[in-house]
Amino acid sequence: MQAEIIAIGSELLTPFRQDTNSLYLTEHLNQLGVDVIFKTIVGDSRERLTNVASTALARADVIIFIGGLGPTEDDLTREAVADALGLPLKRDPELVAALERRFAERGYKLTPNNLQQADVIAGATVLPNPNGSAVGLWVGGKYEGREKIILLLPGPPAELKAMFEQQCLERLRSKLPRKAIATRVLKITGLGESQCDARVAPIYKTFIDVDTTILAGAGEIQLHMKSQKATTAEAQQRVDQLVELIEEELGDLVFSDNGDSLEQIVGYYLQMRGITLAAAESCTGGLLAERLTSLSGSSRYFVGGAVVYSNHLKTDFADVPAHMLEKHGAVSKEVAAALAEGIRYRCEATLGIGITGVAGPTGGSPEKPVGLVYHALASEQGTEVIERKFPGDRKRVRWFATQQALDMVRRKLM
């Protein structure tokens, strides 16, 4: 089965806004065994939208329209899809009554425009919207001799997700041919994309019945594996077999096999051991603390730390000796270690992290170029320092540095 996702709205054709709903829908469709073969983005023009709908009807089995269901003149999805299907729109008295109630409750005046939200494509099922005024529509049936499923969903992600999960997912599953699909994701850090592929390609290439995709992001590689078999158990077994072989090959370079982020993994380990972490950050300027505290419950293992941009603060908050800063410079192995040790002591944490480096784009020198970062991890057993030279711009260098620091904690606790 093949799907097309159509996102509607002139704002999606500006430089400022992007459709993200399709990523969410694609994930669910893939799990039902439906491939997305086209995504189309079209503005609020009835003619263009009707043409796009007709094209989609000719090439896809499942067609999902996102947006354009509101009460304004620009909301034309109902009309255009009805045109493309050659079906009339009918005003639904129950929906009219519901709109009247909704507006009366809020003390608003119902305008004729608002009433278009009660228009339903003939034969369609109305999908109530608990989070907004725009209802969705499910249109089934044959089109030019082929069975089609057509969904009209609202654009706001919270409305779309609730409607899709609660009212479409099970119904889609029951209408689609039963598929037994299993997926797994491995996340890897500390390895480049081509190095990683060179090591794992010889393995996954022998699993021709498992679809494997490598995705490289900043400081992280993801391996996505998908298998489709007669039964889910069989599909699961094949991806599991592949995962096992890849984990054997890559060892502790794999940090997650269930989709967790590096900060989540580090959080689990710290919580499991009942120990705490503190961080003194110079060039990452709080990004490491921000990542760690982005997780609810992180106060159980992350006590806090200091953003020690100035030398004075390196001394005041993390006890880095002034003479050390003078002798070795703020970006040095010695200062990284002192930051980690100092912040560990000052915060009374089990582990302390120190990061110092040149994030750029300015401030580099031949000896200490942009991208040079020292990462230190202090514990009862002593202090480990790792020097890295990261490529890319300020944002990338800072991200890479936090990946490296988190990975040091992970490896320490593994």
Next chain:
Amino acid sequence: MQAEIIAIGSELLTPFRQDTNSLYLTEHLNQLGVDVIFKTIVGDSRERLTNVASTALARADVIIFIGGLGPTEDDLTREAVADALGLPLKRDPELVAALERRFAERGYKLTPNNLQQADVIAGATVLPNPNGSAVGLWVGGKYEGREKIILLLPGPPAELKAMFEQQCLERLRSKLPRKAIATRVLKITGLGESQCDARVAPIYKTFIDVDTTILAGAGEIQLHMKSQKATTAEAQQRVDQLVELIEEELGDLVFSDNGDSLEQIVGYYLQMRGITLAAAESCTGGLLAERLTSLSGSSRYFVGGAVVYSNHLKTDFADVPAHMLEKHGAVSKEVAAALAEGIRYRCEATLGIGITGVAGPTGGSPEKPVGLVYHALASEQGTEVIERKFPGDRKRVRWFATQQALDMVRRKLM
């Protein structure tokens, strides 16, 4: 003039990857007076890609294909566009020689697949790629009686941007009807979207020759204005007139009229005054420091600060009295003020910020619900505290809190 952007690659039809090049291209096309009327995303299938190309040729004047120019069997853009145009592909001996040189230099073996990168649509101009092996193509000329401009650009953003800016932008400008377009962006904080629209709609609606768009993000509203006239000066004058009236209406709620972010504005003010800032963050966990230090040169005005997740650190790093924490709780007006004053003193900064609140999703209580945040700004003149109750999830609450804190600094320095 109307454009269609076609992004090619099966990975863009997965839940994991999204085309972002089109946002960049749209911005430039808009400035040339070209509207983007469709965006299409299609996988690595020659048949589908050819159909998409034919459809685009029938409905747009400028068609930009992104990706699918590499050396693998999945790279089919050249073939498909040639098919759609009914033109042959010719192997370019100069490109073959260049590929041979490139591979010899790196000590790689040239495979027959690699040579397809030397195939050129008959009559097209080759666009060299200084950042990669895939050259781009510019195809001009009439198609079914109408003048078309067709660009084939590589997918990696750095390659696409360099090629577009250096080799396409001026040539496009010279081929397109001369347009005189002026744009402005106003950024606003401290106001909801509907409140903002209620105040500015009566103004911008009288400027029917200026296209105004309101975009609402987390803690920030953007007003985009665009005018097209006989001359650039005339267009500029109209958007400037509108901007002036809106700035008059909104006063200091407008924080930027040139696209700068709130942290950039705060940075400018601090630098202009030659003063410094420090921050003690509890619930924002380093996000404020991260935003401030994301800008190169921020060490000139941001000395650093502390992430004081635990009460012990609130006392140790920001001198918050233990009895105050006991009496009022960590999330209180008093503690916010003490954090701001303490961190200002400890960091020897001109201004000190303190943030404490309940980011959620857990940790809320009837008296101190999720979303409650206290923001304090300490200076020589005293300490100001603002209490806010933010909606949304942890990520949103934390973002809103940093917007509020930055805005307090902006207003202080204005």
